[in-house]
Amino acid sequence: MKKLPNNIPTKDELQKMFRMMVTIRETENTLLASNKAGNTPGQVHLSNGQEAICVGISSHLTDEDQITSNHRGHGHFLAKGGNLKAMFSEIYGMADGVCGGMGGSMHVADLSKGIVGANGIVGGGISIATGVAFAKKLDGSNHIVVTYFGDGASNQGVLMECLNITALWKLPLLFVCENNGYSEFSPTKTVTKGDISMRAKPFGIPIWQINGNEIIEVWQTGQEAIEHIRSGGGPAFIEAKTWRQSGHFSRENLVLQKPYRTEEEEKEGLADDPIIHLTPKIDGAELIMKEVKDEVERASKAALMGTPPASNAAKKLMFSDTYKGYY
Numbered sequence: 001m002k003k004l005p006n007n008i009p010t011k012d013e014l015q016k017m018f019r020m021m022v023t024i025r026e027t028e029n030t031l032l033a034s035n036k037a038g039n040t041p042g043q044v045h046l047s048n049g050q051e052a053i054c055v056g057i058s059s060h061l062t063d064e065d066q067i068t069s070n071h072r073g074h075g076h077f078l079a080k081g082g083n084l085k086a087m088f089s090e091i092y093g094m095a096d097g098v099c100g101g102m103g104g105s106m107h108v109a110d111l112s113k114g115i116v117g118a119n120g121i122v123g124g125g126i127s128i129a130t131g132v133a134f135a136k137k138l139d140g141s142n143h144i145v146v147t148y149f150g151d152g153a154s155n156q157g158v159l160m161e162c163l164n165i166t167a168l169w170k171l172p173l174l175f176v177c178e179n180n181g182y183s184e185f186s187p188t189k190t191v192t193k194g195d196i197s198m199r200a201k202p203f204g205i206p207i208w209q210i211n212g213n214e215i216i217e218v219w220q221t222g223q224e225a226i227e228h229i230r231s232g233g234g235p236a237f238i239e240a241k242t243w244r245q246s247g248h249f250s251r252e253n254l255v256l257q258k259p260y261r262t263e264e265e266e267k268e269g270l271a272d273d274p275i276i277h278l279t280p281k282i283d284g285a286e287l288i289m290k291e292v293k294d295e296v297e298r299a300s301k302a303a304l305m306g307t308p309p310a311s312n313a314a315k316k317l318m319f320s321d322t323y324k325g326y327y
Ligand SMILES: Cc1ncc(C[n+]2csc(CCOP(=O)(O)OP(=O)(O)O)c2C)c(N)n1
Pocket: 071, 072, 120, 121, 122, 123, 149, 150, 151, 152, 153, 154, 180, 182, 183, 184, 244, 248
C-alpha cells in the first residue's frame, strides 16, 4: 500500500473543484426531481456523496485522456468536461442529447472529451478501458485511461483479467474503485471479502486506499498515480472509500419491501459529505452555490424544451456505416 503524498492543490484549483462538485450535486438533485415529474424515460442512478472522486481525478486529465464509467456515470461525465445541457437532453431522451437521445442516463458518452461512455453492464467499463489503454500504448502517446467502477463490480471476474493483462503489458490504465458501501441493496461487507484494493497486489500494481470524501486526498493521490502511469510505469489502482447518499436508483423506495440501511447509518453517512468537508476552505462558497444552482436550472429547462428523436433515427445513430446492408 502506497503512503499518501503531501503536495497540495492551489486555491484556484480547489475553487474550480468545489464548483464542479456542486454542479454534479445540483445536477443529480435536479434529475431526481425530473424523474419524479416523469421527465426521464426510466430510472436514474445518482452519485450524491461521491463527487470528490471523479472531480479530484479528472483535474489531472486532458481531453486526450479517456475514461470509462458505470451505470452511475453523470458525475464522471461532467467532471471530464462533458456538456451539462447536452447531458440533460440525453437523459430526457431528446434529439439534441449528447448521444442523440438514444443512450439515456446509463450511456452518456462524448468521444471529443475522452468520455468513452457509461455502461449498464456491471464491470463492462473495465474491459473496454483495457482495450482503450492497449490502443494508447500502441499509439506510443503518454495519454492515459481511467476506469471508474464500484465495489460490486470488483467481484466480477473481468477485473482479474484486466489487472493481469494491464500489468503484464504495462498499459496506461488507472483503476478507480468507488467503494460506496453498497452493491444495489446489499451492504458491501455482506458480499465482498477482504480489502478490494489488495486484489491488485499479486500483479505488482501500485495501490492507494484513500478517503474518497476528502477532495485533497483524492487530488494528491490522483496526481501521483497518474504520474506513475504517464511515465510508463503501467497501471495503478485507487480504492476510494465513500458513501452513496442516494438510493441505488432514483425511486427505489417504491419497490423495496424493507430498508437495507438503518437510520443511524443514514445520519452518519450524510454527515460525512465531501461538499460539507470542502466548503469552509472556499472563499465565496455561497455565491458559487447560487451561480451553479441557476446554471443547472437553466440547462435542465432548456433540455426539456427539446424534441425526441425521429423514429427512423435509430438505424442511423445505432449502427456504424460498416454494417450497411446488414440492417
Ligand atoms: C453484469 C451485471 N450484473 C448485474 C447487474 C445488476 N446490477 C446493476 S447495478 C448493480 C450493483 C453494482 O454495484 P457497484 O458496482 O458497487 O456500483 P454502485 O451501484 O454501488 O455504484 C447490479 C448488481 C448488471 N447491471 N450487470
